Amino acid sequence: MAEYTVVGGGAIGGTLAFHLARAGHRVLIVDADEAHVAAIRSNGLVLRGPDGDARVSIEAVVPDAAPAELRGVLLAVKAQATAGVLSWLEPRLASDGFVVSLQNGLNERLIASVVGPERTVGAFVNLFADVVEPGVVRDGGQGALVVGEPDGRISERVERIVADLQAWGPAKATDNVEGYLWAKLGFGAMLTTTALADAPMAELIDRHRPLMHAITAEVLAVALAGGRRLEAFDQFDPAAYVPGSTAQDAATDRLTAWLRTMPKDRSGIWRDIAVRHRPVEVHDHYGPVLAEAASRGVPVPLLTAMLERLRAVETGEAAMSEQHLVELGR
Ligand SMILES: NC(=O)C1=CN([C@@H]2O[C@H](COP(=O)(O)OP(=O)(O)OC[C@H]3O[C@@H](n4cnc5c(N)ncnc54)[C@H](OP(=O)(O)O)[C@@H]3O)[C@@H](O)[C@H]2O)C=CC1
Ligand SMILES: CC(C)(CO)C(=O)C(=O)O
Missing domain, CATH: 3.40.50.720 (NAD(P)-binding Rossmann-like Domain)
Structure with missing residues (x-):
């Protein structure tokens, strides 16, 4: 065997x-x-x-x-x-x-x-x-x-x-594997948002910082409401993105600098839509987050709107475009 x-x-x-x-x-x-x-x-x-x-x-x-x-x-x-x-x-x-x-x-x-x-x-x-x-x-x-x-x-x-x-x-x-998985869901909210457009993850995170910081804070707020101890990894420090933090910009400088060193510059989510033309897995990732947000009364409007747009891009109802990030960020 x-x-x-x-x-x-x-x-x-x-x-x-x-x-x-x-x-x-x-x-x-x-x-x-x-x-x-x-x-x-x-x-x-x-x-x-x-x-x-x-x-x-x-x-x-x-x-x-x-x-x-x-x-x-x-x-x-x-x-x-x-x-x-x-x-x-x-x-x-x-x-x-x-x-x-x-x-x-x-x-x-x-x-x-x-x-x-x-x-x-x-x-x-x-x-x-x-x-x-x-x-x-x-x-x-x-x-x-x-x-x-x-x-x-x-x-x-x-x-x-x-x-x-x-x-x-x-x-x-x-x-504390749960603390890593929830921290990745926070980082992953940024990565998922980048799949709405066809450009490198690092550039999109850099250009749309207020949106990226706010969407990450929503996910991490759900994690914290559930009592999780969030873990830092690579160049992602969840403590810098929790609601009330003022350390996001410095953290994003480090995060995007690290992402720029990676040969893979677009996410697997982007690849599933743009190259493989298949449904993405993120609805399964964030289903439990949305459910827990609802049950704990934690607002997640940006996460919800981003996932709706992604569904539209995934099904071909909307084009892949950086304009989605501009509109989400308003
Ligand atoms: N790729 C990356 O850089 C990263 C990925 N991850 C995570 O890792 C996980 C795996 O992703 P990734 O390796 O990219 O995915 P891939 O699509 O590259 O690989 C998954 C493989 O599983 C096959 N598969 C699907 N259904 C079955 C089944 N029922 N039985 C056996 N094989 C099956 C797929 O075949 P088919 O194509 O025919 O469906 C495919 O070959 C995901 O949760 C992803 O989010 C995490 C970090 C980074
Ligand atoms: C961007 C990356 C590689 C980070 O782990 C990822 O999770 C993905 O491609 O789905």
Whole structure:
């Protein structure tokens, strides 16, 4: 049996599968994209970095051809595919197995509701990557990778997963994965807003600072109302963006300077709309945020309006344009 089964071997799953396999771990990729699976099976998985291509041989199958029992599952599908994966995975997951959510959003809740909290591990992912052709993942820049039990314990399995993921880079364990995921939802509100236009994330965040600061503050206000302890990562400091802060501009100087160093200059959300012409996952990311905002009475008008515009852009009802950011910022 594979030590790690990567379900969704795209940008993030492919990157991590590549490094785990190259370090000698037994890795199986299960992916719904038949062309991607076929390319990996015939040519290996290619990671395209600043110094050129590196290739590793990895076993890959489509879901129908997966083994009957899986133990260590690294889940890296887009959030809206999670429910479908879980109904396929639950009967296959060993009783002592686990699922690590290597995704944006709050997927751990859904995963735990299907496979049980004892088989659910959380993670926060901020590395940048894209699948650029079947079997080829482009490294878009290094960011944080943090793993933790949803209940905050630093368990033996978390330590083992972190040690193995260090084959990729500086993975670490946390007792507060929820604090990272909510902080990423705050940062992610800026990233999602940039997907309304076709320009680099750093430039749009820089040019529309009042809007970016206000939308991030809305999300973080919901997080704080729920009693979360927010975690800083890379060059995103949530403390600088909470309501009442006056440190946003200095923080955004650091954030945009960091984003400008990344080879991947547009978000996965932008890519799903502009390049892949498919529905985006952010409605799943922010559904629980909107629900919690409503139940706690925290106003989120900008987040709501931004997501409505994104839906219109996604469905082709509205064009992708920086004008959306101008109008949201008024
Ligand atoms: N890419 C990035 O830089 C970052 C991504 N993330 C997060 O990581 C997660 C994964 O994103 P990313 O790697 O970009 O996504 P990708 O679309 O690159 O990869 C996901 C892969 O999962 C496949 N898939 C979809 N449904 C299933 C299924 N039921 N069973 C098996 N495979 C399936 C997809 O196939 P198909 O294309 O056919 O649907 C695709 O190949 C997301 O939550 C994202 O927000 C977080 C930080 C950065
Ligand atoms: C911008 C990035 C890479 C930050 O992690 C991201 O989350 C995405 O592309 O969806």
